[in-house]
Amino acid sequence: MNKPRILQERELTLIQLYSHCQLGMTPRQFYNKWAVTYEQIALICSRSESTVRGWFKQGDLGRNPHPNDLRHLAIMDFLLEHFEDIPTPLWRLLCPLD
Template structure:
């Protein structure tokens, strides 16, 4: 199969995507949702110790990377808008869960 060439539409969408700042800080996420550090770690795919460092002060403090802030923004989006996203789109974007059942709205 030959890769599809990028047309005007794709190039415009590429520019749009590259400028998209889909991000949420751990502090903003924690303030918005009643989550634990363990749950934030699960969402971001990091250890709980990493999350603890994001919330610490002093020399051990770390800043969440862009990829982690994007994961938090994605989870926030899902929690805020899941019922409005068509199930076909959810199935296309997300891998099916182990039980094969996509949560219904």
């Protein structure tokens, strides 16, 4: 079994940068930018379609997405915008098929 890697200055700096990253996109922003369905947004965020519908309701019936949902949508937006720029080996590391 391998020992955990010791964090060096480079890694500590990256953790600091990431911890202050305000990456997020609202469901409405994503929906207005991309021709997607509520079902597809639910798939991206690992939520039910009824939860996603709740995000789009107005007033007391509406629900707010969690910060993690906003991050998922922002990452998916980034991937949709830059998919062709991501080298295949890096894509396989990010999303292995096995």
